[in-house]
Amino acid sequence: MTQVAPTPAPTTTATAEDSVRIVSDFFDAYRRRDVETMADMCTDNADFSYIPFEVWAKQRVMRGDGKVRTIGKVIWSGLINAFPNLGNDIHSIDGNNNGDVVVACDITGTQQSAWAFIAPQGRSIVAPHLFILHVNPEGLIDSIRAYWDNAYVCRALGHLEVD
Amino acid sequence: MTVSPRQTVEAFLTGFRHRDVDAALSTVADSAQVTVFPLDVVQQGKAELSAVLEAIASAFPDLHLTVRSVIELGQVVVVELKIEGTQATDFLGAINQEKHLDIDSAWRFTVTGEEITGTEVYWCQNQLLRRLAVKRTDQVAIV
Numbered sequence: 001m002t003q004v005a006p007t008p009a010p011t012t013t014a015t016a017e018d019s020v021r022i023v024s025d026f027f028d029a030y031r032r033r034d035v036e037t038m039a040d041m042c043t044d045n046a047d048f049s050y051i052p053f054e055v056w057a058k059q060r061v062m063r064g065d066g067k068v069r070t071i072g073k074v075i076w077s078g079l080i081n082a083f084p085n086l087g088n089d090i091h092s093i094d095g096n097n098n099g100d101v102v103v104a105c106d107i108t109g110t111q112q113s114a115w116a117f118i119a120p121q122g123r124s125i126v127a128p129h130l131f132i133l134h135v136n137p138e139g140l141i142d143s144i145r146a147y148w149d150n151a152y153v154c155r156a157l158g159h160l161e162v163d
Numbered sequence: 164m165t166v167s168p169r170q171t172v173e174a175f176l177t178g179f180r181h182r183d184v185d186a187a188l189s190t191v192a193d194s195a196q197v198t199v200f201p202l203d204v205v206q207q208g209k210a211e212l213s214a215v216l217e218a219i220a221s222a223f224p225d226l227h228l229t230v231r232s233v234i235e236l237g238q239v240v241v242v243e244l245k246i247e248g249t250q251a252t253d254f255l256g257a258i259n260q261e262k263h264l265d266i267d268s269a270w271r272f273t274v275t276g277e278e279i280t281g282t283e284v285y286w287c288q289n290q291l292l293r294r295l296a297v298k299r300t301d302q303v304a305i306v
Contacts, residue, residue: 051267052287094236102234102241104271104283128200130269130285132234132241145243147269149201151288151300160301162292 019135020095023103026133026141031087033080039073042141048072052150055116056163068144082120083109088129095135103131107148111157118159125156168274169233172240175272175279180228182220188213192278201288202255212282218255223248223264231267242270246286250295256303257295264294 014022022041029037046068053064053075064075080086086109095101110124127148134143154160171190178187188209197212198204204211220226223246231243247265250257266286273281288300297303 051269052290054290056293092239094239096234096236100234100236102236102239102271128283128285130241130271130283132232132243132269147267147285147287149286149288150290151201151292154289155300160299162289162298162300 014099014135014137014139016095016097018139019099019101020093022135022139022141023095023101023133024090024093027088027090027103027105030076033084033086035073035076035080038076039068042068042072042144043136043138044069046072046141047143047145049145050075051145051147068141072144079109079115082111082113082115083125084112085109089126099135099137101133101135103129103133105129105131115157117161117163118154118157121158123157125153127153127156166277167235168238168240168272169235171274171277171279172233172242172272176228176230176242176244179216179220180226182224182226184213184216184220187216190277190279191282192275192280195279196281198282199284201284201286201291215284219246219248222250222252222254222259224251225249238274240272240274242272244268244270254295257292257297258304260296262295264291266291266294 026038026041048066048068048071050064055062064071088105088107090103090105092104107127107129111120113120129146129148132145133141136142175187175190191209193209195209197207199215225248227247229245231245234241245265245267250259250262250264252259268284268286271283272279
């Protein structure tokens with residue numbers, strides 16, 4: 001696989017344009033399913049929260065909250081394993097001079113292996129997502145949060161149980 | 164005095180917080196495009212937004228909104244909003260079991276002038292149904 005180097009970190013506070021470009025590069029890496037580059041574009045301690053991701057077990061609830069290098073990489077790798085053609089189509093990307101970047105996009109893919117409780121049936125998803133990211137003054141992403149409707153994803157994959 | 168996009172959105176949220184749908188909608192343009200992904204409302208209008216707000220406000224009389232963040236991006240304002248309340252009537256087909264709802268949502272507003280001209284709303288309907296003790300998404304009324 002061709003490796004594309006992450007965007008060089010600017011030496012001064014990132015402008016809105018810088019932040020949007022960095023996040024665009026991040027989604028390019030996601031489209032290439034290049035998890036290592038995605039992680040390299042984040043700070044070592046970058047926060048990660050996939051809000052709809054929760055699994056209710058008998059005694060605790062497991063959530064998609066933690067750090068990019070622990071929870072994030074695991075979820076991304078698991079998704080790519082289950083959806084080998086995982087992609088994203090960006091509809092809008094907005095940034096400000098504080099380093100905030102918001103991406104509205106569709107996450108796409110065809111399920112080829114188990115994902116959570118869902119057995120593969122070769123079905124596809126085009127799932128609207130909203131990503132809220134923050135780029136620090138060094139040009140690294142230090143926070144990623146995402147919202148989507150997991151009920152839509154489950155229905156599209158043929159899984160109608162809530163849990 | 165000029166009203167900023169953030170202030171327009173905050174006025175919408177204040178109306179929503181007080182379950183005053185008319186006050187919330189007073190900040191929304193008649194031609195606004197409204198998408199509420201979990202409810203399959205896609206590129207609809209102000210009337211559909213009104214119906215969503217009315218449904219929430221009437222089903223959860225102790226509605227409590229907590230704003231996690233407000234992000235200004237020029238004309239675009241993104242709000243992370245926790246919606247909480249105790250179900251008191253049927254809601255979107257789910258029968259009332261007096262369950263407590265707490266759902267994290269994200270609202271992406273587009274503001275033109277002093278009016279909201281577009282909004283896209285994201286939350287996970289599975290999380291919502293789980294909290295209302297619904298077991299299957301194709302049988303919302305059966306518990």
